[in-house]
Amino acid sequence: MMTTTPPSNLVIKQKTQLEDFTLQVDLTLPSSGFTVLFGPSGCGKTTLLRCIAGLHHAVDGQVTVNNIHWQHDEKALPTHQRELGYVFQEASLFDHLSVKDNLLFGAKRSRDTNNITLDQVTNLLGIEHLLARKPTHLSGGEKQRVAIGRALLSQPKLLLMDEPLSALDFKTKNEILPYLERLPHELSIPIVYVTHALTEVERLADHLIIMEKGTVIAEGDVHTLMLDLEGPLSHFNRAGALVDATVHHYDEQYALTQLTIDGGMLYMPGYIATVGSQRRIRIGASHVSLSLTPPTDSSIVNCLSATVIEIKPEGEAMCNVRLRLGHKSEILARITRRSKDHLALEEGTPVYAQIKGASLVKL
Numbered sequence: 098m099m100t101t102t103p104p105s106n107l108v109i110k111q112k113t114q115l116e117d118f119t120l121q122v123d124l125t126l127p128s129s130g131f132t133v134l135f136g137p138s139g140c141g142k143t144t145l146l147r148c149i150a151g152l153h154h155a156v157d158g159q160v161t162v163n164n165i166h167w168q169h170d171e172k173a174l175p176t177h178q179r180e181l182g183y184v185f186q187e188a189s190l191f192d193h194l195s196v197k198d199n200l201l202f203g204a205k206r207s208r209d210t211n212n213i214t215l216d217q218v219t220n221l222l223g224i225e226h227l228l229a230r231k232p233t234h235l236s237g238g239e240k241q242r243v244a245i246g247r248a249l250l251s252q253p254k255l256l257l258m259d260e261p262l263s264a265l266d267f268k269t270k271n272e273i274l275p276y277l278e279r280l281p282h283e284l285s286i287p288i289v290y291v292t293h294a295l296t297e298v299e300r301l302a303d304h305l306i307i308m309e310k311g312t313v314i315a316e317g318d319v320h321t322l323m324l325d326l327e328g329p330l331s332h333f334n335r336a337g338a339l340v341d342a343t344v345h346h347y348d349e350q351y352a353l354t355q356l357t358i359d360g361g362m363l364y365m366p367g368y369i370a371t372v373g374s375q376r377r378i379r380i381g382a383s384h385v386s387l388s389l390t391p392p393t394d395s396s397i398v399n400c401l402s403a404t405v406i407e408i409k410p411e412g413e414a415m416c417n418v419r420l421r422l423g424h425k426s427e428i429l430a431r432i433t434r435r436s437k438d439h440l441a442l443e444e445g446t447p448v449y450a451q452i453k454g455a456s457l458v459k460l
């Protein structure tokens with residue numbers, strides 16, 4: 098059956114001169130899910146978010162959300178007339194108000210069916226038990242969850258998040274990430290999320306925008322960009338693929354979770370989630386080895402049949418091999434150039450991809 102993608106109702110065009118370069122973007126973004134703006138410090142991510150919010154004025158620009166022009170030609174709505182939620186690095190809560198009053202500060206009721214309620218927000222962010230507390234009695238992670246809740250209760254048509262985890266330690270980041278992951282499943286608003294952490298990209302992004310010196314150097318579906326052997330992510334040591342998996346079985350005897358992916362089964366150590374749950378798994382290119390025949394007597398628990406679809410050198414000694422599994426899934430293998438020649442790999446070669454279970458990362 099043919100499906101047509103609905104037209105996006107989120108258009109962002111901006112051109113503005115910054116200190117050292119011009120910020121210039123022309124984006125049509127998906128109207129749901131996480132769009133992640135990723136790039137090195139100082140490339141213009143925050144400024145772009147500020148332009149969308151009307152806090153930085155690009156003379157030349159357009160911001161259209163849900164078919165409403167927030168900025169078009171000479172006309173620009175002031176920030177308070179733009180239906181947006183903004184979450185910053187710091188939660189910036191009012192210390193003299195309770196969590197509940199902080200949440201309700203600036204809260205609105207929307208007349209449409211997407212009205213977000215206090216109950217929904219507290220449940221979604223796991224903050225029901227904190228409502229009576231003052232912010233001074235909250236951890237950094239709890240404060241940030243309240244800040245997200247406050248932004249959502251303003252009934253935004255667009256949620257902007259500027260490095261909301263960067264002020265938090267590693268453990269607290271990992272506590273908050275599951276709450277962030279739930280947002281697109283529970284809410285139908287688009288989220289534009291700024292980060293310079295690749296781990297957050299891998300975990301959250303649906304759509305990815307990679308910026309450098311004020312311009313977009315790559316844009317698209319995150320799975321596709323991760324696999325682009327000529328794209329900016331291919332040279333990261335962490336090159337790898339993101340694969341959508343469904344939990345199939347938990348083997349209690351060996352404490353291994355069996356996952357179904359397009360193209361086969363994977364075993365991963367430990368309990369991952371209940372049977373039937375969907376999880377995103379990261380398969381690092383350096384953890385995939387290739388063989389022309391099915392390996393026997395190997396300690397590597399995962400072996401999938403695959404077909405080579407592209408090979409690109411990576412430095413002098415290595416190369417990245419893009420592999421097709423199943424109908425549409427793809428993964429990367431980083432092997433030595435010597436191994437590539439030894440196996441006479443080329444486009445179309447059928448191979449067996451071995452992946453160490455212990456190397457798989459549940460995102």
Ligand SMILES: Nc1ncnc2c1ncn2[C@@H]1O[C@H](COP(=O)(O)OP(=O)(O)OP(=O)(O)O)[C@@H](O)[C@H]1O
Nearest residue numbers: 114115116117137138139140141142143144145293
């Ligand atoms: N109002 C402004 N006018 C002119 N230049 C600005 C303005 N605000 C920021 N800049 C400059 O624009 C560049 C981009 O800054 P910006 O904060 O948008 O980057 P960023 O990618 O968000 O960085 P980081 O990840 O460190 O937060 C920087 O060189 C900064 O000095």
